[in-house]
Amino acid sequence: MIARRALLATGAAFVLLPKASADVLRKDEDPRISLRGSYEQGGLLIGKVAPGIPVEIDGQPVHVTSQGLFVFGLPWDGEKPIRVHAAFADAPDYEDVVQPLKRQYDIQSITGLPQEYVEPPPEVLERMKREREAIWTARQADTEGVGFFEPLEWPCAGRLSGVYGSQRILNGKPMAPHLAVDVAAPEGTPIHAAADGIVMIADDYHLEGGFTLIDHGHGVNTCYLHQSARFVKAGDAVQQGDVIGHIGMTGRATGPHCHWGLNWFQMKLDPSRATKMPEPPTA
Ligand SMILES: [Zn+2]
Known part of the structure; x- marks a missing residue:
């Protein structure tokens, strides 16, 4: 917790901003964690961390496989940023924000x-x-x-x-x-x-x-x-x-x-x- 606060206080937390395409495979700047999938409303995001690292999405723990895989979704009408948090035992925590990309529906x-x-x-x-x-x-x-x-x-x-x-x-x-x-x-x-x-x-x-x-x-x-x-x-x-x-x-x-x-x-x-x-x- 202390590490996370320190990380945020120094402004070192990464904020993921959409790149040109919402659908491309992408890796965050932080090599300890990666996310891929669609950042649009209704998107499915698949993450990977080092095995054994606990992950929370918006404060809720998610299931992480023994290979470090986890997954979560973005609601069809969701507009608020979603927090991705991973707690590392021997390093500062990782805190990230996914901003769902708004869509126009028919x-x-x-x-x-x-x-x-x-x-x-x-x-x-x-x-x-x-x-x-x-x-x-x-x-x-x-x-x-x-x-x-x-x-x-x-x-x-x-x-x-x-x-x-x-x-x-x-x-x-x-x-x-x-x-x-x-x-x-x-x-x-x-x-x-x-x-x-x-x-x-x-x-x-x-x-x-x-x-x-x-x-x-x-x-x-x-x-x-x-x-x-x-x-x-x-x-x-x-x-x-x-x-x-x-x-x-x-x-x-x-x-x-x-x-x-x-x-x-x-x-x-x-x-x-x-x-x-x-x-x-x-x-
Ligand atoms: Zn149908």
């Missing part, structure tokens, strides 16, 4: 949805609540997996039909923002695991349709919605690129597509900012 209007999906009847509300709770619980897992460390693969070939952050107006009714991406492709197109991990949920849900949620370690998870077929079950280990299902339009969907989500615990991030390639391969 407005997307979708019509023609069956009204039961926009204003669900009372008899399905209980089911939806159970399913929401199952998803919430799965996303609380903080496992040892390190699948999050490799950049993500797009889950399927197709056309980007929905982007992250759009304000959604469904059948004329304003809804929550779309905190995922949609890839449209013909029904039956294979869907692949975006990264190595363990299947936490594979089930048929009301809004989500054919639904799979994969844990990639340290609170990072991806989900795949509206599948017409599912080929994995809860507990299965998958590798990046494994076929886990088929594109469909089950649940709340107006056409065949994969709604693909990326989370850090309950925080919904933009998977398109964590992929190797900026857009899905064309079919």
Whole structure:
């Protein structure tokens, strides 16, 4: 603590300022710690420190692997700086600030949805609540997996039909923002695991349709919605690129597509900012 105060008092703390591109691999000026990933709202940041060094994000300890890897996300609407702190036993602490880069989001209007999906009847509300709770619980897992460390693969070939952050107006009714991406492709197109991990949920849900949620370690998870077929079950280990299902339009969907989500615990991030390639391969 004393070391950290001294560091701050001398003005030696580094403040990370955005460089020309928000998506490039970058190393801080301090060689003891590095961060890479997107600094935009909805970005996933992956850090590396010397093994055994405890790290806090905004005052909360995060899981650090035996190799010194850790991860955290930037909220879709977050504007305040996020503090990264690492405590070194034999040297001054490291204190850093990540300033999320503000984004402009679209407005997307979708019509023609069956009204039961926009204003669900009372008899399905209980089911939806159970399913929401199952998803919430799965996303609380903080496992040892390190699948999050490799950049993500797009889950399927197709056309980007929905982007992250759009304000959604469904059948004329304003809804929550779309905190995922949609890839449209013909029904039956294979869907692949975006990264190595363990299947936490594979089930048929009301809004989500054919639904799979994969844990990639340290609170990072991806989900795949509206599948017409599912080929994995809860507990299965998958590798990046494994076929886990088929594109469909089950649940709340107006056409065949994969709604693909990326989370850090309950925080919904933009998977398109964590992929190797900026857009899905064309079919
Ligand atoms: Zn979607």
